[in-house]
Amino acid sequence: MxxxxxxxxxxxxxxxxxxxxxxxxxxxxxxxxxxxxxxxxxxxxxxxxxxxxxxxxxxxxxxxxxxxxxxxxxxxxxxxxxxxxxxxxxxxxxxxxxxxxxxxxxxxxxxxxxxxxxxxxxxxxxxxxxxxxxxxxxxxxKLFLPGLIKLKRLIDAGFFGRILSVRLEFGYWVFEGDMIPCQRPSWNYRKEDGGGIIVDMFAHWRYVLDNLFGEVKSVSCLGVTHIHERFDEKGEKYVCTADDAAYATFEIAGGIVAQVNSSWTTRVDRDDLVTIHVDGTDGSAVAGLRECKTQHKVNTPKPVWNPDIPNPFNFQEQWENVPDNQLFDNxxxxxxxxxxxxxxxxxxxxxDLLEGAKGTQLAELGLQSWKERRWIDIPDLNL
Known part of the structure; x- marks a missing residue:
């Protein structure tokens, strides 16, 4: 050896x-x-x-x-x-x-x-x-997170049938830095320093969507700067010039629609800081960083809309966890x-770097979509 x-x-x-x-x-x-x-x-x-x-x-x-x-x-x-x-x-x-x-x-x-x-x-x-x-x-x-590995297994096994839609929710509350210290660097909120959640997170969403569901074909994006002033590492107030939330819709090859919310200005009421909800003709799944749960067609309940009576269903209990079946490393x-x-x-x-460029491309087109308030088609990248 x-x-x-x-x-x-x-x-x-x-x-x-x-x-x-x-x-x-x-x-x-x-x-x-x-x-x-x-x-x-x-x-x-x-x-x-x-x-x-x-x-x-x-x-x-x-x-x-x-x-x-x-x-x-x-x-x-x-x-x-x-x-x-x-x-x-x-x-x-x-x-x-x-x-x-x-x-x-x-x-x-x-x-x-x-x-x-x-x-x-x-x-x-x-x-x-x-x-x-x-x-x-x-x-x-994120492709190597336990939750996404389990989700990929479901996709490869044909669990979903034809995948219809994806809803991805990401984010948490990043403190402004006055009473409670900010848990992210201040440059994240200054556009001139390379900050902004679109630039930061769309690079992730591109490879996640491409590798799990299919090539991203078009984007419609709205960015927002919800918090206008924060405090930096020295406790000094500064003006936020970058977006801290983005609300996007992506069209994916094969007719899949993905809705993706990214926010540093939201308080979490989910199983994890990021969750991916996938609906298909034969079943659905929700994946987080480590866990993944499913609901197959044969196990899907039949709720009826009736706001005049208390909800008779505990929807959270109607899902089945995907077992680990292996030890997951970092x-x-x-x-x-x-x-x-x-x-x-x-x-x-x-x-490789070309795949990395696709993430930069999606962020750039997301910013363009926000600025022009319209859908943007995503061209193929070639060297």
Whole structure:
């Protein structure tokens, strides 16, 4: 058995998502489990170098997680041939610049989404990677959530018959930051800094809808800035210039209609922060982050509309849970393991920069639909 060390430049992991999901729960967890096992008995061992702008944060993060390498010099990292992969989880306004430099240095690319601020720039990155002949991938973590894995099983098994519609509800109340601290970074609510829920979440909804139900063909979107003033990390008031809620309808190949509400200004009365309700001719299902419940045609009750009497049904009890049937690992970690295998032994990895560009495209067209107050058809993307 051989250990294959893979140097990974991790840029921007001092942020919440980069620290918790990509570093601690993915790369550090993979190292603690002894690496990623390959079919021939060899093991891939990720060897990260943490890159950022603040030495104190990098040093503390590295020491807390048993990582020896950290630096503020990205160019030096890119110049080292040992570092094969460049990972980027910086803010959206900085990502394309870092990815572009890494491509020029011949590094394989793995990055968060959105991959860039505009579709044109996202496509540029995909073309640069293709022309350079390097492998590349984009984080599409929600595909690996237990709830969505169970939902995909139902779809593949033909449980729904013909799928008719999808209703996706996402969001929670993000505090303004005056009496109770805000639980999201302030840049999320400034358009000039790359903020906005459409830019943030439509990149997710594109790959979720495409991979589960079919290609998204058109969009109608209304964005809103419900909260006009918030308080930043220093407790200073600022004006919100980005949308904090979006109400969208998507047409999906095969005649499926998807209604998607995304909001940082809603209080949750659902089973989870995100729920996907799917209705089909033969059955329905509701999936959350971890759980999924079903109601088949033969088990569907027959309610009758009568507001003059108390509701005789307990609708929540009329659903059956889909069992786990397996142990579910962290979704970010699963995709990291798949990408590492893709780099070392060339196993398939379909979620590349072109797929990432599709998310940027949907966000861009969603913003256009909002501005022009009309439906927008979604053209095919090709390099």
């Amino acid at each position: 051989a250990t294959i060390n893979v140097g990974i430049i991790m840029n921007g992991v001092t942020g919440r998502m980069g620290t918790n999901q990509h570093l601690i729960r993915s790369i550090v967890a993979i190292r603690k489990q002894g690496g990623v096992a390959l079919p021939n008995g060899d093991v891939i061992m990720p060897d990260p170098v943490l890159v950022g702008r603040q030495e104190s944060k990098l040093k503390a993060l590295a020491e807390a997680n048993g990582i020896e390498r950290w630096t503020t010099d990205l160019d030096a990292c890119l110049a080292e041939s040992y570092n094969q992969i460049y990972f980027d989880s910086q803010t959206t306004v900085l990502r394309a610049q870092g990815v572009r430099k890494a491509i020029a240095a011949g590094k394989h690319i793995y990055c968060e989404k959105p991959t860039a601020e505009s579709l044109a720039e996202s496509l540029e990155l995909a073309k640069l990677a293709r022309d350079k002949g390097i492998k590349n991938g984009v984080v599409q973590d 979704g970010f970690k699963i995709q990291w393991e798949l990408f590492l295998k893709h780099i070392v032994i060339d196993t398939p990895f379909p979620w």
